[in-house]
Amino acid sequence: MIPRLSHTPAPLPLYAEFVTELRARGFEGDLSSSFGDRTVLATDNSIYQLTPQAIAFPRHTEDLVRIARLTGDPRFQALKLAPRGGGTGTNGQSLIDGLVVDVSRHMNRILEINVEERSARVQAGVVKDQLNAAAADHGLFFAPELSTSNRATIGGMINTDASGQGSCLYGKTRDHVLELSAVL
Structure with missing residues (x-):
């Protein structure tokens, strides 16, 4: 039986700070740390479940560059991230208890x-x-x-x-x- 996801109402402070700083640096895509959004992206096509701390939906390549640059900041050395597309992987590749970078919403042309x-x-x-x-x-x-x-x-x-x-x-x-x- 698949274990029940734990209810984590708020992201860890590191991820909340990262999302705030990313917005301040001009990130133009969508950012979410709502429990509902995080729960949706806690599963893929595998048997695994892992609730992310936050989700970034980049609008374009420049947003990806902003994420990459900010992860290089020493304050965010411990930050974990994983890319995500359609969530159809069967081995949990896009699941992480960190930041999910989902390109399917905007980068789909x-x-x-x-x-x-x-x-x-x-x-x-x-x-x-x-x-x-x-x-x-x-x-x-x-x-x-x-x-x-x-x-x-x-x-x-x-x-x-x-x-x-x-x-x-x-x-x-x-x-x-x-x-x-x-x-x-």
């Missing part, structure tokens, strides 16, 4: 489909079925086959090297990634 090069440029929060619907108009598709393709994000698929039943024929996610940009 298809930037380009290049028919000649048979490639696409997307933000990390684009859902696989969303990409395939746009690519289908050009006779293309993003091959890794997943049972969760209606909610799995491309960023999450890259993070976990997602694959499914069709991987023997089409390969895993890594076999279809030509280039990526990362904020470290």
Whole structure:
């Protein structure tokens, strides 16, 4: 039986201070430390449960840079964070009792489909079925086959090297990634 999540009404002071400082530094996305939001992101497609302290929903790459820079501040050395896309991982990869950085809310645009090069440029929060619907108009598709393709994000698929039943024929996610940009 899965254990009941503990009720933690307020985030730890370190995370409350981080969220306040992140807002002060111009973070333009959404930030939440409400118990309801944290409970929703305490689970994924695995059997594990872990309630985060806070959630950041970056609006664009600059917000990710703001998060990365602030985590370099000595005051926040103990801060833990994990990226999250669709929450379809089966091993608890996006679960953390720290800061969840969820790219699915705002960073979900298809930037380009290049028919000649048979490639696409997307933000990390684009859902696989969303990409395939746009690519289908050009006779293309993003091959890794997943049972969760209606909610799995491309960023999450890259993070976990997602694959499914069709991987023997089409390969895993890594076999279809030509280039990526990362904020470290």
